[in-house]
Amino acid sequence: MNNKGYWCLQLHAHLPFVRHPNYPDFLEEDWLYEAITETYIPLLSVFENFIRDNINFAVTMTITPSLANMLADPLLQSRYYAKLNKLIELSEKEVIRTINLPEYHSVALMYEQNFKNCRRIWEKYHGNILTGFKNLQDAGKLEIITCCATHGFLPLMTNETAQRAQIQVAVKDYEKHFGRKPNGIWLAECAYTYGVEKFLKEAQIRFFFLESHGILYATPRPKYGVFAPIYCKNGVAAFSRDMETAHQVWSAECGYPGDVDYREFYRDLAYDLDYDYIRPYLHSDGVRRNIGVKYCRITGKVPLNEKQPYNPEWANNKAKMHAENFVFNRTKQIEHLQGIMQKEPLVVSMYDAELFGHWWFEGPNFINHIFRTMQESNASFKPMTPVQYLDKFPVNQVCQPSPSSWGDEGYYKVWLNPKNDWIYKHLNMAADRMVEIATSNQSADGIKLRALNQAARELLLAQSSDWAFIMTTGTMVEYAEKRTKEHIYNFTTLYNQIKNNSVDESFLSNLEYTNNIFSDIDYKVYINK
Amino acid sequence: MSEKLSSKIGNQEKPVNKTGLPLDYGDTKITILPRDPICIFAYWSISNEYIDKLKQQYGESVFADSKLVIRVYDTTDISFDGSNANRYFDVFVTPKSNSWYINVGEFNRCWCADLGYLTKDGKFISVARSNKVSMPRYGVSNITDEQWALLQIEFEKLLKISGVNQVGMSSFDIAKLMRERWEEIVSISLPSSHSHISSSSSSFKTHPSYTPENTQMSENKEKSFWLRADTEIIINGATEPDATLTLKGQPIRLSADGSFSVRFYLPNGEDKYTIEAVSSDGTMKKNITFEVKKDTK
Numbered sequence A: 001m002n003n004k005g006y007w008c009l010q011l012h013a014h015l016p017f018v019r020h021p022n023y024p025d026f027l028e029e030d031w032l033y034e035a036i037t038e039t040y041i042p043l044l045s046v047f048e049n050f051i052r053d054n055i056n057f058a059v060t061m062t063i064t065p066s067l068a069n070m071l072a073d074p075l076l077q078s079r080y081y082a083k084l085n086k087l088i089e090l091s092e093k094e095v096i097r098t099i100n101l102p103e104y105h106s107v108a109l110m111y112e113q114n115f116k117n118c119r120r121i122w123e124k125y126h127g128n129i130l131t132g133f134k135n136l137q138d139a140g141k142l143e144i145i146t147c148c149a150t151h152g153f154l155p156l157m158t159n160e161t162a163q164r165a166q167i168q169v170a171v172k173d174y175e176k177h178f179g180r181k182p183n184g185i186w187l188a189e190c191a192y193t194y195g196v197e198k199f200l201k202e203a204q205i206r207f208f209f210l211e212s213h214g215i216l217y218a219t220p221r222p223k224y225g226v227f228a229p230i231y232c233k234n235g236v237a238a239f240s241r242d243m244e245t246a247h248q249v250w251s252a253e254c255g256y257p258g259d260v261d262y263r264e265f266y267r268d269l270a271y272d273l274d275y276d277y278i279r280p281y282l283h284s285d286g287v288r289r290n291i292g293v294k295y296c297r298i299t300g301k302v303p304l305n306e307k308q309p310y311n312p313e314w315a316n317n318k319a320k321m322h323a324e325n326f327v328f329n330r331t332k333q334i335e336h337l338q339g340i341m342q343k344e345p346l347v348v349s350m351y352d353a354e355l356f357g358h359w360w361f362e363g364p365n366f367i368n369h370i371f372r373t374m375q376e377s378n379a380s381f382k383p384m385t386p387v388q389y390l391d392k393f394p395v396n397q398v399c400q401p402s403p404s405s406w407g408d409e410g411y412y413k414v415w416l417n418p419k420n421d422w423i424y425k426h427l428n429m430a431a432d433r434m435v436e437i438a439t440s441n442q443s444a445d446g447i448k449l450r451a452l453n454q455a456a457r458e459l460l461l462a463q464s465s466d467w468a469f470i471m472t473t474g475t476m477v478e479y480a481e482k483r484t485k486e487h488i489y490n491f492t493t494l495y496n497q498i499k500n501n502s503v504d505e506s507f508l509s510n511l512e513y514t515n516n517i518f519s520d521i522d523y524k525v526y527i528n529k
Numbered sequence B: 001m002s003e004k005l006s007s008k009i010g011n012q013e014k015p016v017n018k019t020g021l022p023l024d025y026g027d028t029k030i031t032i033l034p035r036d037p038i039c040i041f042a043y044w045s046i047s048n049e050y051i052d053k054l055k056q057q058y059g060e061s062v063f064a065d066s067k068l069v070i071r072v073y074d075t076t077d078i079s080f081d082g083s084n085a086n087r088y089f090d091v092f093v094t095p096k097s098n099s100w101y102i103n104v105g106e107f108n109r110c111w112c113a114d115l116g117y118l119t120k121d122g123k124f125i126s127v128a129r130s131n132k133v134s135m136p137r138y139g140v141s142n143i144t145d146e147q148w149a150l151l152q153i154e155f156e157k158l159l160k161i162s163g164v165n166q167v168g169m170s171s172f173d174i175a176k177l178m179r180e181r182w183e184e185i186v187s188i189s190l191p192s193s194h195s196h197i198s199s200s201s202s203s204f205k206t207h208p209s210y211t212p213e214n215t216q217m218s219e220n221k222e223k224s225f226w227l228r229a230d231t232e233i234i235i236n237g238a239t240e241p242d243a244t245l246t247l248k249g250q251p252i253r254l255s256a257d258g259s260f261s262v263r264f265y266l267p268n269g270e271d272k273y274t275i276e277a278v279s280s281d282g283t284m285k286k287n288i289t290f291e292v293k294k295d296t297k
Helices: A027-052 A065-071 A074-097 A102-124 A130-138 A160-178 A196-202 A212-216 A243-250 A275-281 A312-341 A363-376 A386-392 A423-440 A446-462 A465-473 A477-499 A505-514 B048-058 B152-161 B171-188 B191-196
Strands: A005-013 A059-063 A142-147 A184-186 A207-210 A237-240 A346-352 A381-383 B029-036 B039-045 B066-074 B087-092 B099-103 B110-119 B124-134 B232-238 B244-247 B250-252 B259-265 B269-278 B285-294
Touching (some): A005 A312, A027 A065, A027 A074, A027 A102, A027 A363, A074 A102, A074 A275, A142 A160, A160 A423, A207 A386, A237 A386, A243 A346, A312 A363, A363 A381, A423 A446, A423 A477, A446 A477, A446 A505, A465 A477, A477 A505, B029 B110, B039 B124, B048 B124, B066 B124
Parallel strands (some): A005 A346, A142 A184, A184 A207
Antiparallel strands (some): B029 B039, B039 B099, B066 B110, B232 B259, B244 B269
């Protein structure tokens, strides 16, 4: 079929840096372990199978620097491996426990197989799955982009040097993990403000993503709406989000993930099994919490105890059906757009990666079926990454994008409201102070150099937009507040010690050990130019 | 929430004693941040030294006789020098406050603010001047680029398809969606079913957090008497640690000392359960069979 247009899938994989080496068992580290099992490895596996089966695909994916640092961390790797082995042990027991329960036995077998597949992939990469993603990028199939170093929310930073540092540190860290410079960036929370593009240009970044009104409200008016990228005046390209594909997946009423055959997130085995049996698989405090093994399907609007057994085959059929529907809708949308635009449109679908697998268990398989359906049905549109688009269509309109984010209502209020506004006084002060001490110690060495580097780490960790986000959503608020206060406190202590030439070596060493993100950070990035 | 402030488990080390954060940093400063196209957030502090200085300069009664004010200047398209604003307006804030949300009332402008005192006789004593902010744009630009012009009607079609009225769909929306789904499940779940309900407090940052107790409909007590019972079977034993063990052909994992324990649901009827151990070199084999009958009456 004639090609009518292009589709760009952008997945944003991110978790805040959570690593607590001083505690053998730490609850929030589960965010990472669950995401590895449910999202990152399943996606990697889907992509690798595309290569094996010769399926044409192109995916753009953020792996944020904070996530990359966790995935590359030996301590977290070994903790994950131990967790995974426990899950495998449980899943083996479950296969036996359900031998007389045929309606659950097939689900139990599915989990055993999934977890063992995870272990196979984990072992293949010796515990560092970044290698797997890197290989896909090197093969030209995956475009891995970076993000602000610690997912810092740039529009609410008053200090430009601190904004720039979020980009500079990210790019350097990306090179370390992926062996080249990043072509693109996901601005944390898709939050753009005036002037950000100059830091991107400086870092040789070619493109970033915007929420739809970031382009629709651009000046001058963007000729093709969100269906073609624009260039900022300095030549950095901005790609913007298509809302139709966003709603197809997200909508509460008609979105795919709520289908009755899909897995029910809220019915977890940890609550169903008797305590003595499940106890060894809970955290050491023995409190029942989700363990990520769930045997029921959504079923319909019924109470949890009336949820019906999950049927892997039905779920797979639904994922395939939804993928076919998605491809059909894109075909129609792209043909319609091409008629209006008189040029091939680009439809950009962007999602949190963790939606696929963690929230929507069948999500990775849905992606699997999309690309297979496109190939098998010889679809009239092609998958494309932003760089492939820019190489093919180098001439694009020049506009000034509008500041925006992908949060509620499209601006900054998720990260700035009465629940979290108190943090900005401290964050902006710490940023100003970091610039002050870096500028007045331009060639530090010895312990002062270490203290300056650690101060930069503490500032960056405090700046994660996740903390403000959590304060707004109202879950795990105390942890988010604690992290904000802790990093500001650590920063301020180091700041005072650096200024007084009285760095406390044991305090510093402990921080270097605990908050070890960006091992080769250079504080000079904060020197005021 | 089942876990409080610290989520540490297995408290091996005492957390570092944190003094908390200062209320302010002893400086005199005002900062403004854009929240959306129409709203600015301002935060400030005034040092004690500065207050003393003001008292010296204007007399002890200066604070009794004046009001704390944020003077907001429209600085769009100008290089602001303090006196050339396009216009300004004053926002009266409460004396003890140190932050304020300000509705600027007009889209697509640039702003700067002074923190100061407005005296009874209308004199403005400026204390600090803020950074400048350019607000996020609101609405489609009416500037068009000749080279990239599109017919108005076609552009409107594109705008509509682009979803101009549907901003925002992100991790915040997953949090909202998942919360709504959870609340729906809770609202239709009967109290006797609450043991099946998952607490979700450990699960990802966007996750709504509830404990099982939340799902008990407090006043709605079932009065009818009830009984529920079922059976599971446990088979345990031991063999050589390096042997291979199966139950009905399914492999069973041995502990390091060669012991094993398996449990499974026992249905009605009669069945045979054969445990077979094979030595590591495959030369020796032993099996034990249990015949089990369950008859529920």
